[in-house]
Amino acid sequence: MRKRKLRLPPYAKSFRFRLYLIFTGTIALLTAAFVTFYVLTELNAYRSNMEREGKLLATVLAQNARLPLFAENREALAILAEGTVRYPSVLTVSIVDREGRLLAQQAKTQAVAGDVIDMQVPISSPSGVLSPESALLGQPQGSEQRVIGEVRLKLDTTGARERLVTLVAASLAIGTLFWILVSLLCYQILKRVTNSFNLLLAGIEKIGSGTLSARVDLDGDDELGRAANAINAMAASLELRELENQALQDELLRAMRLEVQEEKKRVMARLIQTNKMTSLGLLLSSMAHEINNPNASIRFSGHMIGKMLADALPLLDGVWQEEGEFYLGGVPYQKARLVLTENAGKIVENSERIAQVVQGLRDYGVGGGGQLRQRLDINSAVSAALSVLACQMKRDVQLHTSLGTSIPTIAGSQQQIEQVLINLILNAMQSCAGRSGEVHLSTRHEAGKGEVVVEVRDNGAGIAPETMERLFEPFYSTKLELGGSGLGLYISQFIVSEHGGRLQLDSTVGKGTVARVVLPVAPASVVGVLLPAQHGQHPSDPLHQVR
Amino acid sequence: MSLLRLLLLAFFTLLPTLALAYDVLLLQSMHDKGYDEAVRGFKRNYRGSVRRIVLTDYAELDLTRINREEHPKLIVAVGDRALELAQKQHAAPVLYMMALNAKPRRSAGGVTMLLDPGKYLSVLEEMGCERVGVLYDPARSGAYVKRALALAGRSRIKLVLREVHAAKETPAMLASLKGKVDALWMLPDTTAVSPVSTEAYFLFSQAERVPVVTFADVYLSMGGAVALTIDRYDIGRQLAELAQNVLDGNLPEEVGDPPRRVVARTNEGVVRQLKLNTLAGH
Numbered sequence: 001m002r003k004r005k006l007r008l009p010p011y012a013k014s015f016r017f018r019l020y021l022i023f024t025g026t027i028a029l030l031t032a033a034f035v036t037f038y039v040l041t042e043l044n045a046y047r048s049n050m051e052r053e054g055k056l057l058a059t060v061l062a063q064n065a066r067l068p069l070f071a072e073n074r075e076a077l078a079i080l081a082e083g084t085v086r087y088p089s090v091l092t093v094s095i096v097d098r099e100g101r102l103l104a105q106q107a108k109t110q111a112v113a114g115d116v117i118d119m120q121v122p123i124s125s126p127s128g129v130l131s132p133e134s135a136l137l138g139q140p141q142g143s144e145q146r147v148i149g150e151v152r153l154k155l156d157t158t159g160a161r162e163r164l165v166t167l168v169a170a171s172l173a174i175g176t177l178f179w180i181l182v183s184l185l186c187y188q189i190l191k192r193v194t195n196s197f198n199l200l201l202a203g204i205e206k207i208g209s210g211t212l213s214a215r216v217d218l219d220g221d222d223e224l225g226r227a228a229n230a231i232n233a234m235a236a237s238l239e240l241r242e243l244e245n246q247a248l249q250d251e252l253l254r255a256m257r258l259e260v261q262e263e264k265k266r267v268m269a270r271l272i273q274t275n276k277m278t279s280l281g282l283l284l285s286s287m288a289h290e291i292n293n294p295n296a297s298i299r300f301s302g303h304m305i306g307k308m309l310a311d312a313l314p315l316l317d318g319v320w321q322e323e324g325e326f327y328l329g330g331v332p333y334q335k336a337r338l339v340l341t342e343n344a345g346k347i348v349e350n351s352e353r354i355a356q357v358v359q360g361l362r363d364y365g366v367g368g369g370g371q372l373r374q375r376l377d378i379n380s381a382v383s384a385a386l387s388v389l390a391c392q393m394k395r396d397v398q399l400h401t402s403l404g405t406s407i408p409t410i411a412g413s414q415q416q417i418e419q420v421l422i423n424l425i426l427n428a429m430q431s432c433a434g435r436s437g438e439v440h441l442s443t444r445h446e447a448g449k450g451e452v453v454v455e456v457r458d459n460g461a462g463i464a465p466e467t468m469e470r471l472f473e474p475f476y477s478t479k480l481e482l483g484g485s486g487l488g489l490y491i492s493q494f495i496v497s498e499h500g501g502r503l504q505l506d507s508t509v510g511k512g513t514v515a516r517v518v519l520p521v522a523p524a525s526v527v528g529v530l531l532p533a534q535h536g537q538h539p540s541d542p543l544h545q546v547r
Numbered sequence: 548m549s550l551l552r553l554l555l556l557a558f559f560t561l562l563p564t565l566a567l568a569y570d571v572l573l574l575q576s577m578h579d580k581g582y583d584e585a586v587r588g589f590k591r592n593y594r595g596s597v598r599r600i601v602l603t604d605y606a607e608l609d610l611t612r613i614n615r616e617e618h619p620k621l622i623v624a625v626g627d628r629a630l631e632l633a634q635k636q637h638a639a640p641v642l643y644m645m646a647l648n649a650k651p652r653r654s655a656g657g658v659t660m661l662l663d664p665g666k667y668l669s670v671l672e673e674m675g676c677e678r679v680g681v682l683y684d685p686a687r688s689g690a691y692v693k694r695a696l697a698l699a700g701r702s703r704i705k706l707v708l709r710e711v712h713a714a715k716e717t718p719a720m721l722a723s724l725k726g727k728v729d730a731l732w733m734l735p736d737t738t739a740v741s742p743v744s745t746e747a748y749f750l751f752s753q754a755e756r757v758p759v760v761t762f763a764d765v766y767l768s769m770g771g772a773v774a775l776t777i778d779r780y781d782i783g784r785q786l787a788e789l790a791q792n793v794l795d796g797n798l799p800e801e802v803g804d805p806p807r808r809v810v811a812r813t814n815e816g817v818v819r820q821l822k823l824n825t826l827a828g829h
Contacts (some may be wrong), residue, residue, distance in 0.1 A: 067750070070743045071718040078682035129742040133627075133647045135763035136660050136777060137581030148743065 016194040021188040024179070031179050035171040043164050047157070050089055054155045057084055058121035062151045065095055069103065069123055069149045077104035084153070091116060095123075098148050108156075115157040122273060123149035196224040204231060212239040270475040270486055288362035295354045302347030309344050311338065357386060370441040371452065375409040376520055377416060378443050378452050386441075387419040397429050402442040409451050412499045412520035419501075420495050424515045425455040425487040429514060430479065431460025447522070451501075455519040463507035471505060492517075569596035570794055571617035572725055574610075574633055576626025577603040581779050585625060585645050586610040588783025593790055602629060614638040621793055623786065630655070643803070644786045645737060645779065648687065656789065657784045661735065662762070662775055663805040664695035668704055668813065670773060671730055671760060674823050680707045680728035680757075682720050684738035687795025691734065711736075717744035721751045733761040733771070746767065758821050772823060776811045781808040 011017055068076035077086065081093040085106040092107040124145035196218055203216030212235050220227035247511045320326065320333050328336040382403060428439045440457040463471065470476045472493050477486035489503075496503040501519035554706030570595065575582050578601055588701055590597065599617070601616055602608055613619070624630035624643040631643040634655055643657035671679050679699075683692050692708065699706045707728050709720040717739055724731075733740055740748070749770030752759045767774050785807055793799050817823075 022813060057633045066743070067718045067747050073718065077665070126746055129745045131762075132737050132740045132762070132767055135765050136764075136780065137645065138580055138584070138649060139579065139581065141588050143764060146742075264819055 001514045013051075013196055014194075016190055017314075019190050019194065020183075020187055021524050023190070024429070025184045027182050028179055031175040035168075035175045039164070042167050046160055046163050046197065047117075050099050050155060050157070050160060051119070053087075053089065054117060054119045055121065055154050057087060057090065058119050058151045060084075061093070061147075061153075062121045062123040065104075065151065066123055066148070069097060070125075072097075072101055072103065078302070080104070081241070083172055085123070089155050089159060091156045092152075096150050096152065103149070104509055115160075117155040117157060119153040119155060121149060121151045121153075122147045122161075152188065175232075175538060196222075200224055200228055200231070202532040203228065207231065207235045207238075212242055231338070254426045257363060266480060267475060269480055276527045285362055288358040289411075290354065291358050293349050295358065299351035299355070302344060302351055306344040306348060309340055311531045313341075319336055331372040355388065374411070374414070376412050376414050377409055378407055378417070378454060378519070379403045381414050382421060382443060382454065385418045385425065387525065388418065389424055389425055392426065392429070394429060394435040397431075398436075399425075400438065400440045402440065404442070404444040405453055407443055407445045408521045410499070410519045412519065413495075416495045417499070417517075417519075420455070420492040422452065423492045425519070427456035427488065428456050428460065428515070430482070431458050431462070433460075433465060450520055452519050456515045457512065459512040461514055462509040463505070464509055466507070548682045562743035569617070570620045571595060571597045571623055571624065571790060572639070573599040573614065573730060574595050574608075574618070574622070574629040575601045575622045576624075577601060579626075581727055582645055583613065583781035584779040585786070588780035588785075589623065589644075589787045589790075590783070591780075592784040592787030595791070596649065599622075602632065608632065610636050611638075613761045621684075621790055622792060624657075635801075638708060639800055642786055642790055642793060642799055644782050647699055648656040655799060657792075657803045658786050658789065659803040659805055660777055661686075661691055661805060662777060662809055664691065665698045666775055666809050667732055667760060668695065668698055670762055670775060671732065672702055674730065674760075674773070676730035676757065676758070677703060678705050678707055678728045679698070679730045679732050679733045680709065680721075680724040682711050682717060682735060682739040683710045683734050683736050684711055686712075687738055688734050689738040706732075707766075711739045714744055715736055717741070718747045721747050724751070725732045725755060730757050731759045733759055733766065735762045754818075756821055758823055764812055767812060767817075770814070772814055772821060775811065776810045777806045778808040778810055782806050 017020065061080055065077055065080050067073075068080065077095050079093055081104045083107060084090055086091045093105065094102060095104040096102050124147050127141075127143050127145045127239075130139060130141060177203045179377070198216050200216055203214060203218070206214040215232045215235065218225055218226040286452055316333065318338065326333050328340075347472050382401065384401070425439065425441065429437075431437070432439070437458060440455075442457075444453050444455075445451075446453060467478060473486075474490040475486035477484035477488075477492075480486065489505075493503045496517055496519070499519050501517060504516040504518065505513060506516075507513035557823060559821075573586065573589070574587060577810075586599065598617070600608065610622075610632060619639050622633045622636070622639045622641045624633040624641055625645050627646045627648050630641070630643040630646045630672055633643070641655040641657075643655060645660060646657070647660045681692060681695070683689070684764075692706075696706055696708075707724060711720055711785070721731075731748055731752060745766070746769065748759050748761075750768075752770055752772075759766070759770065760773045760775070761767070761771040761775055762774065764774050785804065789799065789804070
């Protein structure tokens with residue numbers, strides 16, 4: 001069966017209507033109870049009065065009929081009965097003697113249907129009356145009465161019914177009138193009382209809808225007045241907060257606009273920087289090409305000079321032995337001989353070094369071979385990076401290397417690993433800008449974890465915590481004005497993670513920073529070729545000190 | 548010694564005889580205040596020996612045996628029942644008192660409970676009444692009324708008589724006296740005056756505004772104007788004198804003596820309302 005939900009009209013949900021309903025209902029119940037009680041009480045009283053009246057009539061009749069009954073005077077009894085039956089409530093009157101013989105009876109002509117009250121009252125001899133003998137003997141008067149007959153009455157209760165109907169009608173009319181009057185009075189009182197509620201509710205709804213400037217216009221020191229005051233205070237407070245929030249929002253908006261503009265500038269600077277780097281890469285490639293050609297010539301010339309010198313030296317030695325000391329370029333032969341040999345070697349050596357540097361620059365700029373994965377010796381990558389940075393080395397920064405031995409190879413791109421290391425070493429050196437500092441570069445193998453670790457430690461300025469959080473964000477740099485692109489660490493972390501490793505940075509402001517590149521050992525290389533240890537100053541670093 | 552034994556034997560043998568030796572056997576119908584009062588009056592005046600027997604103390608009293616064994620010289624009957632019993636024997640003379648319905652036979656005298664009619668007539672006369680209504684049962688009070696009529700004939704009082712043969716006739720008879728009498732004389736007649744019909748007298752008195760002269764104080768409270776009552780104690784004393792007279796050898800009169808002392812009482816309220824002459828000398 002479909003259940004229908006009772007839908008109340010809107011007014012039926014109001015507090016006023018419910019209160020009014022409760023009040024009127026209670027009053028109606030009380031009125032009904034009172035009317036019922038009153039009618040029942042009155043009816044009982046009426047019936048009781050009727051019985052009492054009948055009893056009184058019968059008693060009077062019994063008293064009066066005593067002598068006629070004793071004398072069996074039927075006429076007198078009939079007259080008495082007739083006098084009694086004239087009473088409105090008496091239907092019939094009967095007088096019987098002690099043996100039950102009917103001596104007189106009178107009845108009303110009209111028959112009455114319905115409830116009839118039967119009343120019997122005995123007719124007794126008078127108490128205290130003595131026989132002549134007893135009176136002469138002086139016997140005390142007794143109280144015993146001798147029944148000599150009976151008066152029987154039938155009382156009509158029609159009057160009671162009529163009275164009941166009248167009473168019920170009157171009571172209902174009065175009760176209804178009373179109920180209507182009290183209900184009207186209740187309505188007026190409730191209207192006054194709940195008006196405050198409505199005002200309060202309207203105010204709350206208005207405030208709740210967002211009009212915080214609205215107020216509950218309710219006077220008084222009662223609970224509702226206090227509630228209204230509290231709500232007004234709350235609304236005022238909310239309004240104040242709203243204004244403050246608006247001001248803050250405006251300020252935030254302005255700040256965001258400024259920040260966006262700044263960010264735009266920074267992005268543009270980074271783009272320019274990137275463009276510069278790209279151009280620099282191209283420049284490096286062209287420079288390498290331009291340098292390699294004369295350098296090859298120089299190296300060839302050096303080789304030629306060395307070969308020629310090697311051939312010429314025995315001849316010159318013969319001359320020196322034969323002819324004695326002679327001078328070459330104003331320098332005695334023996335000393336010149338050493339200088340020539342040494343410089344010829346230096347020409348070749350430095351030329352090769354130039355070639356290496358140029359090759360490094362070219363590899364870095366062009367990125368050739370970066371995608372290749374190969375077995376990589378981490379120490380050689382470190383050396384290559386240092387060779388690239390040789391020209392960047394500052395005189396007030398000391399670079400210490402401590403390369404581990406028996407470090408297994410890793411799988412990866414040497415060029416990319418070098419790029420990571422160059423970034424880290426450059427950052428370490430730049431953190432010591434403006435003062436003397438030390439950079440420790442070390443490699444080690446953590447066999448237990450199967451990892452190779454490259455650690456770059458400096459004692460520079462350190463990294464502030466707020467900067468630390470954003471270190472790996474792209475284009476975030478604290479050295480944009482010094483040419484930083486904000487991509488170094490971002491790219492480095494990308495490369496390391498591409499190699500399955502991780503890049504860790506620990507820093508303390510004022511004490512320095514430790515950067516760790518942790519790379520997994522190549523599976524086949526765990527037992528693979530072990531490289532010899534390399535300790536000592538890097539050839540490209542004039543300040544490199546061997547520990 | 549033997550003489551002493553003989554004397555002792557004679558003493559103890561005759562002792563009960565001595566104790567039972569009396570002159571008057573007083574038979575009382577029952578224990579009653581009125582009877583006791585009369586007996587006290589009797590004993591007050593009678594100095595001889597008396598044995599008192601209350602009939603209600605015995606289931607059945609053998610008076611003949613008592614007479615045979617105790618030989619009382621006189622039997623005094625107190626009350627109707629005692630008189631009836633006493634008259635069944637003939638060995639001793641009988642005196643009676645306090646017997647309203649006494650029908651004394653020969654050799655029985657005493658004091659009746661009926662005052663002398665002259666007393667009533669004088670009171671009625673003194674009250675200024677001329678026509679006096681009397682209800683009576685001829686069988687009970689015929690003789691008394693006859694005497695009253697005789698006495699009334701010598702005064703200015705006229706007795707209006709109504710005979711009542713049954714108690715229920717009283718109201719009707721009273722009704723027949725309406726407007727015919729100046730006073731009602733209530734006789735101690737158990738037919739004319741029954742407990743139920745008594746109030747008829749006083750209702751008549753009230754309705755006809757005539758006084759009721761009655762025979763007992765108790766009726767004054769019901770509306771009686773004057774009551775001439777007997778003195779039970781004095782009746783006892785009166786009978787004691789009669790008994791002494793009989794024991795002295797004189798035979799008792801067969802007609803009972805009326806009580807010699809009369810006590811008159813009035814209901815002042817009724818007297819005042821009916822504007823009667825107040826009684827003097829009573």
